[in-house]
Amino acid sequence: MVTNERLGLIAGNGRFPFLLLDAARAHGLTVIVAAIKEETDLAINARAAADPNVRVHWMSLGELSRLIETFHAEGVSRAVMAGQVKHKQIFSSIRPDWRLAKLLLNLRTRSTDMLLGAVAKVLSDEGIELISSTQFLEPLLAKPGVLTRRPPDEQEQKDIVYGRTIARAIAGYDLGQTVVVAAQACVAIEAMEGTDATIERAGSLFRTLDIEDAVREHSTETTTLRRSLTVVKVAKPNQDMRFDVPVVGVPTIQTMQRAGATCLALEAGRTLMFDPAAIVTAADQAGIAIVAE
Template sequence: MSDSLALPVASQETYGLIAGNGQFPFYVVDGARAAGVRLVVAAIREETSPAIAQSGVKVEWCGLGQLGKMIRFFRREGVRRAIMAGQVKHRQIFSGALPDWRMATMLLKLARNNTDSLLGAVVAELAADGIELVDSTLFVPHLLVPQAVLTKRRPNAREQADIDYGLEVAQVISGLDLGQTIVVRNRAVVAVEAMEGTDAAILRAGDLAHRRELTVIKVAKPQQDMRFDVPVVGLPTIETMLAAGATALAVTAGKTLMFDREAAVALANRHKLTILGV
């Protein structure tokens, strides 16, 4: 655990965790425990791993549309600061989950149904009840990718040219809230991430480019809000790259989380891939 946290933390304070899918919620639970902070979890029934119930913290299961239930739980537990960690798949958001009154009222106010609008509205609803959503990396700053080459191999000339080109394109795409990832080959965009997610976009690029010489670029938004939708890569990303024929991964340093870093870098090194924070 890092000696410094993204925000001042009062150990006597109870924090709330809104848990989506994947490993991120578990890292937050471990980080809060290491910091001596009490944490309670609002787990999303359609997304959160059932294993969260064995993590040693109090858990309340809420349906995707049960915003009111989640807020009532936090208020009962004395939560004044909350963290959002773990993905909620876009197709789940649009799956027709029955919203409670609080969620339905919020959705009616939205001008757009993109990620920023939806999550921004949730932030406003929490704030209306005196709950501040804080930096999702508060308890896990050590998982942020540094500005460095993480692997033994540095990018070759072809990969570096694709990274330089791809970063410009990816920043525009992410700024439009369309996706965080693009896949490039020979300074041409092969695939752009949309609702299907990073891994599916990489695999699609592999099919289109016959699994040859692909560079993956994943970026934070130009004005990335670290409270939600922070870019994440990890061991599954490297495994997907290998399946798709990708040889290089570039991510935004300081604003991208890497899970299972040691295993991910070791796998990349075995297959002579390159990973870097830029």
């Protein structure tokens, strides 16, 4: 397929920008990458060097005006966001330009939805339509059902039901999209740190409990918590598929294994799985159950 259309790609960190770039090129689109200095993998330069229909422009996270000027100069009328931009960056030493500073001052809150929605509105006012980040990656959306050889056991299923109730509640407040549960007790809730850090925090807590148990190994006391964790990840109630789409990858499974998590529950049709076959293989090897509903 050959087309002269140019797609703007606002690239955050991780593999997501590369997957979207390859998918857009497979559709014959020329891709203009706005690479964020604080986030984007430098490997994007090699990808552009190997393909004359990919051009990369590096800019700071605070340079909203430069982003718009770059897209205008490149003839971009549609753009997509792909890859995480750490929410904590809004509290960093990055200096916003006048356009971004004005946008931040006018926000009621600095939640992800509020911030990215405002950026999308600015782009729209400038004739640049922000489209869904899943438009080119629908085959990677989680399919409904049990995805691994092992289904969740009875206790894990109870944790999933409880975890989804909690996860959807916090997602409704645009706080995070992941909770970690054990024995129907909430061990960790995602905030700005991201999914993997949330899982690691839950694992650290349980390692602390293991140490305490070892100290009193001759005690008659028993623990009320099962020593396995269930990770529940959901989309927001009114998920805007243009940005902040739930994502999991093989590193998620690796982090779960280190933390002692045995089950992963996803939202079917609204969670991207980067390399689904590799994720399932890694989970099967680790004895981790994955289910999407």
